[in-house]
Amino acid sequence: MSLLPLAAPAALFLSALLFLTEGALASRKAPSLRKIHLPLFSLLLLLSLVPLLFSAPESLFHGQFLWDSLSRCSGLLLGFSALSAMLLLPGYSRKSEVPGAETAALLFLGNLALLLLSSTTHLLTALLALEAFSFITVLLGGILRDRRSSEGAMKTFFLGLTASLFSLFGLALLFGATGKADIASLVSLSPSPLLKAGLLLFLFSFLFKFAMAPLHSWAPDLYQVAPAPLGAYLSTAPKVGIALFLLRLSPALTPLLPFLGAFVIVTVLWGNLCALRQEDLRRLAAYSSVAHSGYMALALLLPSPFRGNALLFYLTVYVIMNLSLFQALSLLPEGPELSPSLENLKGWGKDEPWIAGFLAFALLSLAGFPPTPGFLAKAILFLPALEKGLFLPVGAALLGTLISVAAYFRLFAPIYFSSGSTLKGGDRRGRALLALSSLLLLVLTLWPKGLTLLIKEVFSHV
């Protein structure tokens, strides 16, 4: 047994400790975010990604920590998401209210929790990791500490607490019924009503944090009050951790597929319908992320080789395009009473043609327009689903896609069809990051085979 796989989590943990110490010692007023925190953060994050290159799959502590290529994938996506959040902060309009060291520490801890979540085959560890992340969600979401953000964070906290109590009860039932709590032994057992009930209750918190309708109501409130750069993190990183854990759990979910299917249908329709009615851009983004959770959950209904391929492809594309969206939104100014709305995009197409173009590309991809990667992700998902005869969920997903086109295209009208005063914000870093995300999307558009080959490689080692 080698302890090498623990290097990545250890690096994340130590980096978090370092930032916490620094935060406690440094004076609050020092303008250190851009000069100290950002370079240090980037350096440490890159260092923590280095262990991802070591490939030997390893299962430690009786499957409590499984280090395979899926976990390494998760570490990479999480790293991209956290780095994106940190890079956007210096250009954020309310940056003086965001404590740099604490944010950095929380991002490291968040990545640690989610990396553990996506690398475990034990239900108790998974639940603990998820709970650990839910604290980080609340702290990051409410980091501005004004009335509105405290309210949003508290709502999320109490609802999340309730959801995790259900999961704990489910875990107790599972353990009571079987005496086991690891995925492998759950799969081998014949499904009894108690097992089913336990699994369903256990899933509750995961579906809640994954923002599946009707358990999504916290998401718009939280995204609206969280600083946009951290919204970028909160709308992508937890999806990575939870989706990959659910992928590991999916062999045990076979008796629950009808329930999951119902969740998928409700989520894709409700998320997109609500997105259609939003004026506030971050609420719109929140509902869009709810809908995308639905599509990703649809992948869990597929038979085995397709399940992982479709989910990982969708997840990767989702992370990139949703980060693009939030990267663009974080260029808009915010205030204690000011939340960017559709109005604020007026005239972007003329005054900021590049930024507008990048945003438009991300929106087209989110809407699943061909030939963007968003379309390919959906095609790769729907194709095996139809072959398996999942007509109802696919039909709902297609209808949802249609609604989502209407929702995303509402942004084009102010951007391109009207001129007006442009509120400028953001800095070079934010713009460069947005350009990088668009470049990634473009590469995926022109050469999607690269990603499919990569995914094939990932699953050949699992």
Added chain:
Amino acid sequence: MRGHALLFLLAFPFFAAALVLLFPQKRRSLTILLSFLLSLLPFGAALRLFFLFPEGSTAPFREISLPWLDPGVSFHLAVDSLSLPLILLTTLLLPITLLASWKSPGEGIKGFLSSLFLLEGALLGVFLSQNALLFYLFWEAVLIPMYFLIGKWGGERRTGAARKFLLYTMAGSVPLLAGILWSFSLYGRGSFEIALWTSAPLLPAALQKILFLLFLSAFAVKLPLFPFHTWLPDAHTEAPTAGSVFLAAVLLKMGVYGFLRLAVPLFPEAVLSFRPALIALALIGVVYGALTAFAQEDMKRLVAYSSVSHMGLIFLGLLTLTPEGYVGGLLQSVNHGLSTGALFLCVGLLYERTHTRLQREYGGTAKAMPAFNLLFLVFLLSSAGLPGLNGFTGEFPIFWALFLKSPWLAGAALTGTVVGAVYLLSLYKRVMTGPEKSLESGTRLLDLSPRELLLLLPLLLLVVWIGLYPSLLTKKMAPPSYIAPFLKEYRLPGGIR
């Protein structure tokens, strides 16, 4: 690899769309002139293809296939006798519409020109694709430049019209995607190649029906088939002239093309079983479109509704599933593209002078604009189907096929043409004849400038040429091998159903 000509034809518009963005924004005329010159290249390539295309050929020509995506999506392009005339039409209209855009879109000319090139590229992609997923990809890609053309450079109610256009067509094409993905699994060849699907044994009739309806939803919206036409008048009216021309001349033909390329060869039994209903809807479209056009005060709206009527007639011809109906329908698709495109250009030219499209604001224009008068009259008569002009050569085989199928049907469809002559000539009477209105307001209308003549003359030439010598096109329009089997059946003696 002689298929590289097709690769060039498809890739060049996208390249040009990017290139246009680098042109100087300040020097408007130069930018337009350069893009006009660029747009001649694809037209030249298409023209070359047309001359090289063997007469009477029913096989794909100049095929090229590059691997692209894993589950059976290849970049497979080819021209055949069905797509050839439509490709020619698309590439011909781009230089013309570019010349027509000399003055009209006020700002953001580079974006406008770039959108037009993107539109051309996407349309060519639709007509060239031999792979169902690639076809769908371009089918959807057409929407985006068109959405921006309407929404950014359109008339007063452009935002709503653009949104309506987008949502209607998307609502049609999402079922098409479902149908294509489902077909992939049903045919079980692990490929999206259309040729593989058409050569496979036909699916069971019940499945054919469901899939046909999924596919048809996209084609019916584009055609447009009554009652899915309601997006059309708004989009055509609010779009800038170049957009209206492309909408009427080419975008509607995507419905015709899709129906012939996919629906008929893949689901012939379903086509037969739904045929009575489709004929009824198309017939309603013919009459309803004509009557509504008659009631329009706005000239652009009038031409838009006349499109509904004409497209209904084209679809009727195709639905007879006879060689005559096929050739008539396809030829009339080109003719409609030429004459309706020309009419939109004419209305656009008038609008640029007076800034109104209402018929009552005009009168006696013929005196002020004698050259325009002649051209406008020819295009109106061509649209009305006067023998000797192109409209007649397309309508005649359609009516012939309809008559063989049922004289009553032919008679009912003829009312559309009769009303068509009425509203087109009444348009002429109200706008061109009578006392000169423009004199009252103190400004005399200027006749066509050399540029405007230049953009209308090629259309005039074709209108007359096809009118006198339709074989120019028809000899290269033999039904391709995937459609021909479904046409012959109804030509047997006594077998006309």
